[in-house]
Amino acid sequence: MTTVSVAEACSMFSTANDTAVIGAGPAGLMAAEVLAQGGAGVTVFDVMPSAGRKLLMAGRGGLNLTHSEPLPQFLTRYREARPKLEAAITTFPPERLREWSEALGQPTFVGSSGRVFPEAFKASPLLRAWLRRLGAAGVRFAFRHRWAGWDAEGRLLFRAPDGEGVVQARATVLALGGASWPRLGSDAGWVEILATKGVTIAPLKPANCGFNVDWSDLFRGRFEGQPLKGAALSFGSASVRGEAIVTRNGLEGGAIYALAADLRTAIESNGAAILQVALRPDLEQSELAKRLAAPRGKQSLSNFLRKAAQLSPVAIGLLQEAAIASGVSLSSLSPEKLAALINAVPIRLTGVAPIARAISSAGGIALDELDADFMVRRLPGVFAAGEMLDWEAPTGGYLLQACFATGIAAGEGALRWLKRIECDTPTRIVR
Structure with missing residues (x-):
């Protein structure tokens, strides 16, 4: 050369x-x-x-x-x-x-x-x-x-x-x-x-960028950098299977990038966008509700969700974040409503990560x-x-x-x- x-x-x-x-x-x-x-x-x-x-x-x-x-x-x-x-x-x-x-x-x-x-x-x-x-x-x-x-x-x-x-x-x-x-x-x-x-x-x-989420200090401190695997992410009519990574300020990763254009447009128009996350997309809601209806006994809710629904700690953390945002307690939800939430966790995206850190533009x-x-x-x-x-x-x-x-x-x-x-x-x- x-x-x-x-x-x-x-x-x-x-x-x-x-x-x-x-x-x-x-x-x-x-x-x-x-x-x-x-x-x-x-x-x-x-x-x-x-x-x-x-x-x-x-x-x-x-x-x-x-x-x-x-x-x-x-x-x-x-x-x-x-x-x-x-x-x-x-x-x-x-x-x-x-x-x-x-x-x-x-x-x-x-x-x-x-x-x-x-x-x-x-x-x-x-x-x-x-x-x-x-x-x-x-x-x-x-x-x-x-x-x-x-x-x-x-x-x-x-x-x-x-x-x-x-x-x-x-x-x-x-x-x-x-x-x-x-x-x-x-x-x-x-x-x-x-x-x-x-x-x-x-x-x-x-483009192909991360998005901001107002995580609680507890969630951010415990799960920053952890992957959310096996989930299905949806926005509007689009749904993507793949991995997302919890960052200090929000979410990034391949599944997020696939929806980035539509999410960015929605945030530009409305100031925010609601991303839906299915944590167990391959499990029918009725079957999931049946598992969640089993007696919990003396188990903590987190341990019960880990065993009954095979949820990872970060997935359980997302459920708890969604419950806090909506002002409800997970333990107060019926098996049917909890099953519905597990496969439609709403995450409010409040902004787009800086272009200097995006994969592309x-x-x-x-x-x-x-x-x-x-x-x-x-x-x-x-x-x-x-x-x-x-x-x-x-x-x-x-x-x-x-x-x-x-x-x-x-x-x-x-x-x-x-x-x-x-x-x-x-x-x-x-x-």
Whole structure:
């Protein structure tokens, strides 16, 4: 992998096919790969000291690359953005992503949940192999380069430790990420730059995020950090089986993330949202009531619930929190009402966790601002991909799949742009 200084980066841009990719995450690296394979000279700029910082963090949990569910169902995960993303994902679907990973020496497997992971179960081997392949293809890297927009002549502006510089690129792919985990490079500094160019930006919001709950001090002190397993979480017509984690200020985890978009919208509109939790979703209410009708004897209520309903301590704690909130005593409830509560525990969510701690972010460049090639209509020769676009999806492989697919789409779009203007001079086509 070749790295260059800001002065070197500026001086290298002289041939007809020079392109700049800004952002060294999955979308940017995919765009760079497509461009290099298409014969373009590519330099990838990133504000961080190395590539793929957020990808490496995602790899701590096994690097969930994609999901194995059928493509029609897969595409529904992108909600309102599906019409704009469908072509890119259909062109580069999950099976092609798995083939791409295997070609890098990282075969994949399907987990019990249908999620797809590299057999190494981490990101670093894949990223190393990918960077080697990009380097062999001639892709250059300029790290610690913060993009600052364009100058009066339409050249890209960068600030780096060794100074400031301008780059005159014939095509540019923007892949700077959203606003989650800004310490890894995605700090949304691009929002104002594009907004001043008239590009419509939907407000950035936390996605796949935690939510706030006003726990009692007793519950928080005892159960912070503990998982709630085997539950079914519901909001509106949506229901999700999975795990949630009790945090000091609320709840987070995969099951929560799957409902996050609807929960966030409800809180924005109403100031709160009521999440329903079924603690024993596989047990019929009548059977549960029958078990709870057995004599308790001298057992404490908690011990009785643990044995009769097979509830964990944290599940029993949630029941007690719900009872306190409604001003009733669990011991005063009939077996039927207690059984009903066990499988419909209401939890009042009072707010959304900060975007800096979210897995991803919603909002970004409005998809209507892009043409079919992922070029920003107001900025000819400038393409955009990845999480800086206005889409969101739950965890489970959908996030990375869309980043890879849109990176490819933007790279291919940039190649078509270069072909159209190959007889022009660099100064004519830069914004």
